[in-house]
Structures are given as C-alpha cells and as structure tokens.
Amino acid sequence: MSLIDDVNKFLVCGKNDDALALLDTQIKINPDDDELYYLKGKIYHKQQDWKNAIENYQHAVYLNEGSPARETLKLVNKILLFYNKDVFNQ
DSSP states (O other): OOHHHHHHHHHHTTOHHHHHHHHHHHHHHOTTOHHHHHHHHHHHHHTTOHHHHHHHHHHHHHHOTTOTHHHHHHHHHHHHHHOOHHHHTO
16 A cells, blocks of 8 residues: 555545654655655645645645646645635624
8 A cells, every 4th residue: 555545544534633644754754755745735735724735835846846736836825815814704
C-alpha cells in the first residue's frame, strides 16, 4: 500500500490528524519531496485552515516549480480574495 493510499484511508475515516502525522513522519525522512507538502496542503485546505494550506502549497512549489500545488495555490488565493467576512456575518 502506498503512502497516498494510507493518507486517503485516514481521510475517509475523518482522521485528519493521523494523516497529518503520517505526512510529518515522511517529511522528516524525505524533506525534499514536494508531493508530501502538497498533500498536507490539501488536508489543511479541506479544513479551511488557509494559513497552513498556503504555507504547504508554497513549500511544494519552492521544491518543484511544476508541482500541482502551483495551480491549487492560485485557486486558494482566488477564494480568499473573493471571501468577504462582513457579508457572511450579517
């Protein structure tokens, strides 16, 4: 079973913290793997933890200019530019 399968298994069960812990362990072993940061960003993205999502996407792009995190980061920025908290608090 691959790392991605293990992460997805945790996510399906709602065990985001376990998925993040698994990714953190793998990052310690292979800190230059942009896919690990991309996956972490996706988890934070699903949780709408924008700060951590952006940080992980940016690090993935730093490690690999061709990472899919580049397009996802653009999407997150568009979401945040569109978001107007004053409208949602009425």
